[in-house]
Amino acid sequence: MEHIERGLTEAEARGRLAIHGPNLIVKPREVSFLGIVAEEITEPMILLLLFVGAVYSLWGKLEDALTIFVVIILLVLAEVWNEYRAKKAIASLAKIAAPVAGVLRDGAIKEVKAEEVVPGDVLALSQGTRVAADARLLVSYSLQVDESALTGESFPVLKKEGEEVYAGTVVVSGEGLAEAVATGRGTRLGRLSAAAREIKPPKTPLQKAMKSLAKGLVFVALFFSFLIPFLGYIRGQPLREMVLTGLALAFSIIPEELPIIITMVLGLGAYQLSREGFLVKKLKAAEVLGDATVILTDKTGTITENRMRVVWAYPPDKEKEVLSAAMASMTGLSRSPTDMAIMEKARDMGIRAEGAVLRERSFDATKKTRALIRRLDSGNELFVTGAPERVLKSSLEPRPDIERAMLEEASKGRRVVAVARKAVLEGQEEMPFDELERDVDVAGIVAIEDPPRNGVKETIKRARDAGVRTIMVTGDHPLTAAYIAGEVGIPGERVITGAELASMSDDGLRREVERVSVFARVTPEDKYRLVKAMRENGEVVAVTGDGINDTLALKAADIGIAMGIRGTDVAREAADVVLADDNFVTIGHGIFQGRKFFDNLKKGLKYYLSVKTALILVFLVPVLLGLPLPLAPIQIILLELFMDLAASAGFVAEPAERSIYEPITKKKLFDRGMLAGIGLSGLSLFAAVFGPYYYALSRGLPLEGARTFAFTAWIMGHIFLAFVSRSEREPLISLGPFTNVAMDVWAAAAFAFLFLILATPLGALVKATPLTASQIFLIACIALVATLWQEAIKMLKNIPKTEKA
Known part of the structure; x- marks a missing residue:
């Protein structure tokens, strides 16, 4: 015992x-650094690099081959580290x-x-x-x-x-x-079960789409990797150099990092949220979060503090009798906030439940009551507790006094629970509860207070200003719901009850849900209908749930959010997200962070594809103009070290912009603006590189010197473009050039690398010649003008806003 x-x-x-x-x-699937190394070195792109290194070993100089193999090692380590961070974060989500x-x-x-x-x-x-x-x-x-x-x-x-x-x-x-x-x-x-096996996390729709896009772009990359060397060869360029150039271009242009960028942004972002109490179980939730237009939330414990306390009992002169009946109506194993509040009050008054429990009918979301039979010294007795209007319907006699008291307490925003009892005669213990619960003696009501959480009102307003509507659903009385809604800024002038919902057609419900934001005395089935109606209206719905019957609504929603404190195991399993603190403020934070993920993902992809576009143009245009290729094959390969790192690591760390708190339309990743931005940024980087290269050739510099101009311009230009790409709307000067530490470190490393190439004998290994300070300054000026014009446009667009403010 x-x-x-x-x-x-x-x-x-x-x-x-x-x-x-x-x-x-x-x-659980283990994430191993060495395992990812093994995966990475068998990737087609790395195998292609190894092939290029082998060809260089046969056709080129030994130092060229050694340089390429050093680059391969550094590139593999960079790729592996990015992949490891992302996959480790995703694996950690399951543990959290x-x-x-x-x-x-x-x-x-x-x-x-x-x-x-x-x-x-x-x-x-x-x-x-x-x-x-x-x-x-x-x-x-x-x-x-x-x-x-x-x-x-x-x-x-x-x-x-x-x-x-x-x-x-x-x-x-x-x-x-x-x-x-x-x-x-x-x-x-x-x-x-079958033998223990590893479970591989499923890919999200966006990850699948990016993998599909990457496969499609491979053909584009291979086409240009063949076309450019072919055109160069028929225009008189050396065959050996053209073959090596084609191989190097294939490696650099093929967008193998697209899926990794998605995984990093979503995986690391979701992990960060999970550390803050928004436990993302399924990566697709991180993908959809920023699209949410409606939050369908429970009241108790989410909008309110979930610190319930009994503040009053009716009849006041029979408080101990009412609380004794309330204690007798529970087994003591219940962990619900309502039961815990009653037990705490009862303990303070020295009240204990007497008698053994014979039978129990658990709380029924449709009946809104719970029933229990105890064996007492005076005989067996039934205890019923739950929604006052439901308990009063089963009352032996009318109790208008209790009804008035109930309405008065509900209008103060309090949860009101009624308690009734009835003697159970010998032999009636196994009768159906529906029969036993008739003609009960209503002992009274208990009023429980649970005030709104701090910060909820501000979060609801911020969400509303950002175009995200909050709808409150609760099992409480309509007056309680209306009061709490008013306290936190949810329009509560009209409240629809579950009974009204049951009589509505689906078409009628779709119309009403656009106008009404508070629903009371609802059942889990009602909540499912609300989710379905809103989705049919084109909304992206985030819904909270905690009970066994909430699984329908959680699965039907775009984002199912289960309560971590009071949620059942079944609800947690059905949900995409578990809310560790049951706090509405955390939901709001999660949605805005989801917008940040999408923003950063879009910026990273735009930059990444702009650089690939520029690389194609940098080689295609000179060939069409009959000029020598602007970069040696080994230089192309070396640039790959810096091209992808900015997109996959730098943009992950980009702070949130103010625009995430503004209304948005449902976002498409590759909309017209995105495609136009890729084209313009690609042309900008092309101009930044081709300008200095053409200038050097026109001044009669030898080819190796002109290529050093192009190599220097490429590194500078794509660093400047990365900083320009940090925001589509906000100028860099107001963002703060040093607010993204990861990108600042990357830029510093790239400039340091450039310095080593230009100022030390290492330059000879990559076919670079020393440049004078004036030449470097000229290249920097051209690169700045070619890329920073976008900053000037942003500043011009922001002038009216500044003046208006």
């Missing part, structure tokens, strides 16, 4: 975990949002990671709990379990004390305590 009352100690649990191992059936289980440890019910449950742990089971291990029931209060995960039969199975419940099954009603007897691969589910 002591074991049932206290459970294991933490020390005992740790010891058993060391013996039995983690409670896992499927091994890992399933949890309620266990009795050291005499108190605690939540631990499900993988830490050990044989001998006492599991606390309630509605919506997924059983964490095979276990033997020690206590059962009408516990019913859905065993379809094992048997395929979805009918609930009633479980009594002494019977087994199995890992992976779901408690659909009732409550109980069960001692774990087997965990992990030793469970029935573990034995039925």
